[in-house]
Amino acid sequence: MNDIDVIVLGSGAAALTAAVTAHEYGARVAVFEKSDKIGGTSAWSGGQIWIPNHPHMAKGRTDSREEALTYLSALSHGMIDPAMAETFVDTGADMIRFLEARTPVHFYSIPDFPDYHSEFPGAKRTGGRTLECPPFPYQELGDWSDRMEASPYYPDYTKTVGETTLGQPVPQPASPEVKAQRRAVDARGMGAALVGRLMKACLDRGIEPQTGKRAMELIMNGAAVAGVRFEDGSTAHAPNVVIATGGFEWNKDLVRAFTRGPMTHPVSVPTNSGDGLKMAMRVGAMLGNMREAWWMPVIEVPTDLNSMGRQLFTYERTMPGGLMVNRKGKRFTNEASNYNAFGAAFHEQDVSAFTYANLPCWFIFNAAFYGHYPFLVGGLTDSFEAGATPPQWVPGAPTLRALAERVGIDPEGLEKTVARFNRHAEQADDPDFQRGEANNDLWWGDPRWRGDKRATLGPLGDGPYYAIEVKSGALGTKGGPLTDTRSRVLNVDGVVIEGLYCAGNAMASPMGMTYGGAGGTLGPAMVFGYLAGKDAGERSGGMTG
Structure with missing residues (x-):
């Protein structure tokens, strides 16, 4: 050709x-x-x-x-x-x-x-x-x-x-x-x-x-591009090649080598394995911005809900009455932030334990929350109809302490965090992470409180309580x-x-x-x-x- x-x-x-x-x-x-x-x-x-x-x-x-x-x-x-x-x-x-x-x-x-x-x-x-x-x-x-x-x-x-x-x-x-x-x-x-x-x-x-x-490989004529060699052994020849093959988020070795922290749940097409990156590296390309990705919080779901077994966690976390905590039971970020901002939160280091302080983490909510807001929709819903009760695969318990023990969160930490969160959320205030102060927070929140911090801030009410583990994902590198x-x-x-x-x-x-x-x-x-x-x-x- x-x-x-x-x-x-x-x-x-x-x-x-x-x-x-x-x-x-x-x-x-x-x-x-x-x-x-x-x-x-x-x-x-x-x-x-x-x-x-x-x-x-x-x-x-x-x-x-x-x-x-x-x-x-x-x-x-x-x-x-x-x-x-x-x-x-x-x-x-x-x-x-x-x-x-x-x-x-x-x-x-x-x-x-x-x-x-x-x-x-x-x-x-x-x-x-x-x-x-x-x-x-x-x-x-x-x-x-x-x-x-x-x-x-x-x-x-x-x-x-x-x-x-x-x-x-x-x-x-x-x-x-x-x-x-x-x-x-x-x-x-x-x-x-x-x-x-x-x-x-x-x-x-x-x-x-x-x-x-x-x-798989660029064909070179000296220092100039001359074509491409494909995995099936065929070639195509041209003096110009545009690499637009997507990122490398599905290549675990490249992710481990380059990104600034764990990214275990990409939500892009699985063919994005860094082929273009490797081709360019072989001919001496300078690299840049390798530590970064278009970060996205992701939850695992049954494959009958999503063939990929995962869902973008964009919509539910912004609603009043829910919060995210790490293994110590502590909040660590503004839950209503834009999804990309979660990358920095996920990759915060615990310098004493030499671990990622906020991985694993969980979204905590109660039955009333699930019954009040659409859930597991990835943001793609055209109504404001709520669910009934959380599905069986979502861990639940009658008390916060029992929930913490079930999923591996520090019980005392979770109880203290929820008590503090509730005191301030009742006043539509978040002195810890300023949730509700940015227009982006309010856009994604409960539209019945549009323009008010109560669109995204409300106390976690009575049990039973539920926890969904949130993973570090990305739309792409x-x-x-x-x-x-x-x-x-x-x-x-x-x-x-x-x-x-x-x-x-x-x-x-x-x-x-x-x-x-x-x-x-x-x-x-x-x-x-x-x-x-x-x-x-x-x-x-x-x-x-």
């Missing part, structure tokens, strides 16, 4: 954006996917993108380059390359306009969704930077519709984010008529909508991904080859490796430790996929009409 200008490895949002863009800039493009399904973790996701200063700001909302850069800098701990941050902020709107002008990809802003750290300078407390795609009719993909990834976490993909508690404190479900219209054309929302639209853009250009093709502002991979001397590009979770994330808001993974992934495709396409020919 030699009639290719650009090889794209992967088929998530970064990869497909790169492929479409490279084609539009005059390149002949081939896409190769390791799995037998298209879409990667992007297709499993909520499908939102976080893009500051974009062209779809709601009426009356404003944003600016300066505000966005101030916000990212405030969150960065000095770990964000200013040039990469500026490129992201300056290019996001261009990427959106480019795709909307040339492809079926279209976005609209999700109203009111606050940035994850709305208390920081430059943040948008009342939202505006998060966008999503309308549902896409999968019948337009023809036979490919059955070859697209389907999320085990969000099984009802007819919905948009705004129709669930992921995107609205009080969800606004579609009408029965709209739901019927969507079913008639196999319209899918969220991550499926984003990937479906990008896939249609590829198919419209004659780009049909080849599946079941695991890339954030480390990989360092790139320049054109997504070109740099070697260990800081020199561009000719023809090699990287985007998405395969690259050293331009976001450093930060997670600006909902869509903070996919937004940068698509921006740097766009830049990779643009540069590779320009090297190959030039802009098409």
Whole structure:
């Protein structure tokens, strides 16, 4: 296979954006996917993108380059390359306009969704930077519709984010008529909508991904890329290769070697085992941000609830009347924080015991809590209907002491913690971890108390009590080859490796430790996929009409 200008490895949002863009800039493009399904973790996701200063700001909302850069800098701990941050902020709107002008990809802003750290300078407390795609009719993909990834976490993909508690404190479900219209054309929302639209853009250009093709090695011509060798022994030759193969979160050896602490429960597609990372390392790529991931608290569930045997723990922990504790029975963080912030809490060291102080940990609640709030929904619910009683696999006991003894928590520690928590929660106060003070906390809380700390703060009432162990998980890793502002991979001397590009979770994330808001993974992934495709396409020919 030699009639290719650009090889794209992967088929998530970064990869497909790169492929479409490279084609539009005059390149002949081939896409190769390791799995037998298209879409990667992007297709499993909520499908939102976080893009500051974009062209779809709601009426009356404003944003600016300066505000966005101030916000990212405030969150960065000095770990964000200013040039990469500026490129992201300056290019996001261009990427959106480019795709909307040339492809079926279209976005609209999700109203009111606050940035994850709305208390920081430059943040948008009342939202505006998060966008999503309308549902896409999968019948337009023809036979490919059955070859697209389907999320085990969000099984009802007819919905948009705004129709669930992921995107609205009080969800606004579609009408029965709209739901019927969507079913008639196999319209899918969220991550499926984003990937479906990008896939249609590829198919419209004659780009049909080849599946079941695991890339193993870059073919080099001196210091320049010349192609790819696959696990099956076949090769593809091209002067430009875009690595967009996802992270390395499913490779236990790489996780152990690089990440800053345990990450035992990834919630991405299991094919994300670091293939692109290893390929780039073999040709001398400089690495960056390797200790970081898009952290996520996760709980184990029976496989009849979720084929992966795990669920994102985003929604339930924000409701009033529940709290999280470590083995000593002590609270250790604001339970309503954004999910990425839990990485730092999980990896806090007990320097005396030389252990992770907050692993294992548990979410503690009572029967009334379970009967009052939706549970085990991963945030994807369009109603506020509660459960009945917790399932048998959730440990329970009549008293806090008995519960602690059953699951391995210090009983006295738990009793003292709950007593203190209750005293303050009755006054909607949390002097220990300031739960309820950030807009993000209140967004995810009980919508009946919207705007009030009681949306997330309330005492733990009478027993029986229950405990669910919370695991350290991730949406994906954030480390990989360092790139320049054109997504070109740099070697260990800081020199561009000719023809090699990287985007998405395969690259050293331009976001450093930060997670600006909902869509903070996919937004940068698509921006740097766009830049990779643009540069590779320009090297190959030039802009098409």
